[in-house]
Amino acid sequence: MKDHTINFSSQPSTVSSPHRLYVVTGKGGVGKTSLSLAMVHHFKQMGIKAFYNSFDNPPDKELCQKLDIKSIHFSTDESARTYISRKLGSEMIASWIMKTPFFNSLFNMLPGLSSMILLGHLLKILDENPEYVLIIDSPSSGHAMTMFESTHNFKEMFGAGLIVDDIKQMHDMLYDQGFFKAIITTLPTEMAFQEGLELKKYLQELDFKDVDLVINDSLVGWAQSTAVSKNSLPSFLTQKLEQEEQILLPYQQDISLSIPTITSGDQETLILAISEILGKKSWPQ
Amino acid sequence: MASVNIPEKPIEIFCGTGGVGKTTLSTSRALFLASQGKSVLLITIDPAKRLKQILGITDEQAGNVSTIPVNKFPGFEQSTASFDALLMSPRRTLYRMGKTTLQDKESQSLPQDLENPILEILTRPNGGMNEIMAMIEVEHYIASKKYQTIILDTPPGKHFIDFLEAAHKIQKFFDKSFIDIFKYLGKSLNKIEKSAPRRLLTMVVSSGVKKLLSYLGKVTGDRFVNTFVDAIVILYNNKDHFLEALKFQEQLKVQSFSNWFLVAAVDQQKILDASKLQNRAVTFMHEDNFLAINKCLGKELSGWQPQESCQIELKNSMLKKEESLKYFAARNFKSIIEFPDIAQSSPEVHVALLAKNW
Numbered sequence: 207m208k209d210h211t212i213n214f215s216s217q218p219s220t221v222s223s224p225h226r227l228y229v230v231t232g233k234g235g236v237g238k239t240s241l242s243l244a245m246v247h248h249f250k251q252m253g254i255k256a257f258y259n260s261f262d263n264p265p266d267k268e269l270c271q272k273l274d275i276k277s278i279h280f281s282t283d284e285s286a287r288t289y290i291s292r293k294l295g296s297e298m299i300a301s302w303i304m305k306t307p308f309f310n311s312l313f314n315m316l317p318g319l320s321s322m323i324l325l326g327h328l329l330k331i332l333d334e335n336p337e338y339v340l341i342i343d344s345p346s347s348g349h350a351m352t353m354f355e356s357t358h359n360f361k362e363m364f365g366a367g368l369i370v371d372d373i374k375q376m377h378d379m380l381y382d383q384g385f386f387k388a389i390i391t392t393l394p395t396e397m398a399f400q401e402g403l404e405l406k407k408y409l410q411e412l413d414f415k416d417v418d419l420v421i422n423d424s425l426v427g428w429a430q431s432t433a434v435s436k437n438s439l440p441s442f443l444t445q446k447l448e449q450e451e452q453i454l455l456p457y458q459q460d461i462s463l464s465i466p467t468i469t470s471g472d473q474e475t476l477i478l479a480i481s482e483i484l485g486k487k488s489w490p491q
Numbered sequence: 492m493a494s495v496n497i498p499e500k501p502i503e504i505f506c507g508t509g510g511v512g513k514t515t516l517s518t519s520r521a522l523f524l525a526s527q528g529k530s531v532l533l534i535t536i537d538p539a540k541r542l543k544q545i546l547g548i549t550d551e552q553a554g555n556v557s558t559i560p561v562n563k564f565p566g567f568e569q570s571t572a573s574f575d576a577l578l579m580s581p582r583r584t585l586y587r588m589g590k591t592t593l594q595d596k597e598s599q600s601l602p603q604d605l606e607n608p609i610l611e612i613l614t615r616p617n618g619g620m621n622e623i624m625a626m627i628e629v630e631h632y633i634a635s636k637k638y639q640t641i642i643l644d645t646p647p648g649k650h651f652i653d654f655l656e657a658a659h660k661i662q663k664f665f666d667k668s669f670i671d672i673f674k675y676l677g678k679s680l681n682k683i684e685k686s687a688p689r690r691l692l693t694m695v696v697s698s699g700v701k702k703l704l705s706y707l708g709k710v711t712g713d714r715f716v717n718t719f720v721d722a723i724v725i726l727y728n729n730k731d732h733f734l735e736a737l738k739f740q741e742q743l744k745v746q747s748f749s750n751w752f753l754v755a756a757v758d759q760q761k762i763l764d765a766s767k768l769q770n771r772a773v774t775f776m777h778e779d780n781f782l783a784i785n786k787c788l789g790k791e792l793s794g795w796q797p798q799e800s801c802q803i804e805l806k807n808s809m810l811k812k813e814e815s816l817k818y819f820a821a822r823n824f825k826s827i828i829e830f831p832d833i834a835q836s837s838p839e840v841h842v843a844l845l846a847k848n849w
Contacts, residue, residue, distance in 0.1 A: 233510035367712030432801040442791040445834045469808035
């Protein structure tokens with residue numbers, strides 16, 4: 207299924223997005239999917255040919271349709287088969303290799319390997335389509351870390367195979383200035399936020415210069431946007447507000463964006479609301 | 492105090508996605524049981540940094556058991572009890588299994604004959620072997636009969652099935668397909684010099700297997716293939732431990748042996764996952780499975796009567812989140828235990844307050 211060959215519009219992009227590849231990561235349930243979809247929607251409003259990808263999870267096709275968002279999806283198996291058939295020059299051999307349980311186990315046991323091949327596949331699409339922008343909704347911070355580490359790990363492990371040049375190319379693309387931005391999504395609670403900070407530091411240690419930390423579901427943000435008077439709030443909420451302020455105050459320079467708690471009903475409305483906020487705050491930059 | 496009756500079992504397993512408070516909750520469970528006079532071991536994998544601080548475990552100590560006194564938690568100062576905690580290190584589990592003697596207790600690197608880049612990756616926190624290693628550790632401590640209850644805090648997964656299935660991943664290494672390779676390797680295992688990996692490839696004469704490996708070699712380079720085959724040999728040498736751990740895992744499904752807790756949090760729920768639970772949990776799990784809903788605000792919300800429309804909207808939105816989670820929960824779990832949202836910065840206080848809730 208090649209979603210990305212469907213025509214966007216006959217006009218070329220009038221605006222260019224700041225980066226070509228965004229990876230949205232963070233622990234489970236923090237709002238990565240909503241943010242990723244909102245970003246694609248926001249870019250689309252700006253006339254950018256942006257696509258959504260949910261990496262090794264199946265995308266929510268219904269939601270994408272409702273939001274009129276184009277997604278690109280490959281299973282890790284598809285990517286591996288495509289890759290191997292290209293390298294060995296034969297789809298038949300590739301299929302045979304993929305069917306062997308031996309190969310299956312290899313893939314299952316080395317999580318970074320299939321992630322890396324899938325990432326490589328996506329990067330190739332970006333390479334072949336210079337106007338495309340891709341937002342990857344990464345399954346969880348654990349997976350994202352494995353994915354980023356893998357270009358380093360496997361470069362060493364694969365001494366001289368065909369795969370090494372490809373890894374190098376991937377590596378170069380990812381580290382090319384202005385190409386890639388990592389977005390760490392987190393919540394304004396003590397443990398979640400600390401983990402977000404740690405992940406940011408970790409990615410910066412891997413030499414990724416562009417790492418944004420985004421706070422989701424900020425009650426403080428909600429209070430500001432609704433201009434609610436704190437006196438009228440019950441004590442359990444004022445406590446939460448105070449705690450949030452306490453946690454985030456020392457780290458204002460680390461936070462790139464704060465998304466307020468949004469009280470709308472369904473996920474579609476929520477995503478549209480976030481997209482609007484992204485527009486207002488001109489983020490990402 | 493929970494109105495739910497939780498029967499006493501030798502093992503309690505906490506599952507759930509990342510970020511719901513699994514580790515904090517399982518620690519509070521350990522604290523609670525210890526304060527009731529039980530001997531408890533808490534096994535955790537990759538907990539948040541802050542929690543490592545409370546438990547007094549550093550990354551360097553991973554693989555070694557620490558003893559945590561109950562009285563260091565606020566509200567439990569009178570207690571003389573303690574509980575043990577173990578931050579799992581798959582690597583140390585691996586070489587405890589191996590025949591090498593541990594030269595350096597603190598060392599986190601693999602001993603020489605287990606040195607293999609693939610195994611190094613596999614035994615990292617995000618490598619493929621967390622779950623099976625956890626099984627091996629649990630089995631080891633149950634056999635030691637030192638603890639009345641062992642609490643296992645599992646790596647993030649959607650729920651019980653993820654954890655059980657993950658351990659089975661290793662079984663694929665020992666399945667029929669590998670028999671081919673092992674047959675040829677096995678015959679000459681004693682002749683294999685680990686410093687001459689190239690010999691391994693030449694020993695593999697089966698045309699099918701040789702072809703496969705040679706194709707792989709073209710794509711990944713022979714060095715990788717050699718390394719991979721080496722890794723297989725190492726794992727194969729220890730296969731009895733793995734197969735035993737898999738058998739042990741079956742025991743976990745026995746009602747008299749285990750309690751299963753699935754942890755979900757009101758502020759981090761995924762409705763999609765909740766609806767999948769509907770079909771799967773009941774069919775294979777025994778009756779003693781509990782849903783622990785963390786970060787509940789139900790009580791406070793019902794006592795709140797807002798006047799402004801934006802506040803009314805907020806209340807409804809928060810209530811809806813809780814209601815929808817509890818709705819799905821009721822259809823799948825024998826019992827639900829609610830834990831309040833705790834607006835406290837200190838992990839010790841947080842854990843102590845949760846402990847009061849059991």
